[in-house]
Amino acid sequence: MSSIEQLKLTFFDECSDLLQQMETGLTDIREGGGSEDTVNAVFRAVHSVKGGAGIFGFEALVGFAHVFETVLDAIRSDRLAITPDVVDTLLASGDVLADLVGMARAGETPPADFGADCRAALQRLMGEDDTVVAADDGAAAADFDDIDFTPVAVNLDDGLAGPQTYEITFRPHPDMLRKGSEPLDILRELRKLGGLELSAETDRVPGLPELVYDQACLGWTGKLETAVPEAEVVGVFDFVADDCELAVVNTTPPPPVPDLGIPPDIAAEATPVPPAALPPVSDAPALAAAPEPKSESAKPDAPKAAAPAKPAATTTRVELEKIDRVVNMVGELVIAQAMLGQIVQDLPESVSARLVQTLDEVVHHTRELKDSVMSMRAQPVGAVFQRMPRLVRELSAKTGKKVRLEMAGETTEVDRSIVEQLSDPLTHIIRNSVDHGIETPAERLAAGKPEEGAIRLSAGHRGGRIVIEIADDGAGINSERVLRKAREKGLVGADASLTEDEINNLIFMPGFSTAETISDISGRGVGMDVVRRNIQDIGGRISLKSERGRGMTIQLALPLTLAVMDGMVIRVGRETYVVPMSAMVECLRPPRSDIHDLVGTGGMLRLRGELLPIVDLGSLLDVRSAAAEDDGGGVVIITEAGEDIRFGLKVDELCGHQQVVIKSIEESYGSIPGISAATILGNGRVAFILDTEKLYELAALQSPMQSSIAAARAEAAVAATRN
């Protein structure tokens, strides 16, 4: 790849960030938060896109960005008021700009009339006689050669600055000599910089009897005339800055203004920029601490522009591939470390005792290493959220419904691979909400709701998982219709009695679609079952709550990472499995008396007054189980399978908690129910990672209920949809 191509990629990366900033700003403006800063930020983003596009020759992009920018400029300089009409045009322009960037990135040439409507709307806002727009359409690059720059040729050999006078105060602390620094050397260094006039302060010198030979007691004050920058003067004291009282103050009179040809009013604004008012520039720490009033007094004059709001985070762009390599290596490290642990365990205790301690440290560090690498891969979910306002805008335009999108928690970070796979499910859920959930303005008013519907998209951490919620205040699910449909399609037995929640969850069943009219937006074959599968594929689960007439909430619970996880290694018969720690609630060895047999099930466990179904892993996976044979005992792991569903998983033995590397088996073996992935254990053997929710479904399917087969089917369907 040529370096220009590489630069283009950099530019498009920047564009993604810039477009996101623009979108955030525009959304703010729409919500009525069009402060000067917001408009400025949008302007800057559009302007930067234009600048880069110009360099790389994307003419269509430059042209449109220019018109867009002109309007934004008019807004920020109060020449144009923000009216709803203006907001609509800005939002539409943002979309066109994003599309143009997309085309440029794909190497397509946009059609000549692309975004022409929008462009015309922007130009209308500015009025037809606007000179700036006209100027751009006419001449190519503007020329400002008529402006007088007084381009003084500067002789570089002279040094760029005239002589400066610094007032220097230098008082070594008594222990400076003992630290091996020699004040005299420093004064000699200083003399090399220019004309130095010093006088010694002798008032700290004690009488001869008290004089300690290695305690510094002299101080110096004086003037240095030099052409070198202040930083270099301060630099002389670099090694002793902590061991002395130091002040270096530039006392050169302000530069004579006329020599730059600046009119007095601007000069007044321009000249008194004191270095002290700027971020850590030439101020050595010692200088700030110095009791000199001069550097202090200058501060209040600092112009606004020179006071940065906050230090910008220092970042560096790293190719994703490189990070992935590190992630893989950490994975291998985790495996190697588990193997080491196994070996240590098999050693005689006299040898292993000390090793164990060191190994514990290695385990600790590996975990930290893993966490830091994972945080490098983490990305705020805002990256996906940012695409949604536009979606909602387009949808509400198409459906004629009024919808407002609120977002919260955009900064919540998730592994990059999860963020990437969130886009489709979220898009689909929001489409559904606008299409089926939110009512038309007339319906809403009739129901006593505000005309404008609201969808709230939020993200946050909850119990080691990321939870994303999509809540709307629409009509909610029409459960009668859902049940009728489910019966028609044979998904539910005719006489099964289901709770409202259970019915609502039927919409996740494959082949389910209730939209009375198939619209352009949703209801084209891709149903909520696909959404559920997508979420499950990335190790998440989806749940739903609906209230008739009040709206519905869909919740996605996602794992933090896809590469390494905390697991409990368990044994059933001769097989070893891993249960994800995130699914475990507690482990116990229940007395036989607490387990109640129930024909056709694995039994029920009475736990603190609550009855939980038990799933016997040995019989479910058809591996011989010691626990099953001696009928009782065994260890029961209380496991969570989705919202509000808990069950006991009966296993033979817990082998220990460890970090496991998730190795996908889907490519080689396809999807196996009940197994989410595999991992390599310390002894080098492969162990399957269990999918506890699927196990619960499987167990429910296998248990032949006595009463009626229809009920069992309904139960299974509900269990299947509950997650």
Added chain:
Amino acid sequence: MPLASALKVLIVDDQNSVRQMTRMTLGEIGIRLVHEADNGATGFQTATLQPIDLIISDFNMPEMDGLALLRAVRGHAAIRKLPFILLTGRGDRELVMKAAQAGVNNYLVKPFTTAILREKIEQVIGKLT
């Protein structure tokens, strides 16, 4: 006559792509000692701490824009005579006027060619060798 290969230039722009492109173009006229800063404040810091011979700065930047940087440089005793070229988009006449009043030495309209860059630099510091 300034030696291109000895000339130390500071590029200030918040966009990495523009900085890289400018760096490449400078390379074509033999200027290879290039510092970069991604906004006015860091640019100012670099200008005061490093031996810089010429600043090429964008105008539109977060934190501290090009004009504020120019004013800060012109107001700082040690570097106030530092040659300063402002990078602008098209149509920013008003801005160039303001910059001229604040003591900018020249301007450069994005996008620029190698020849234009050379011409503008030479107008400011003399013929390059």
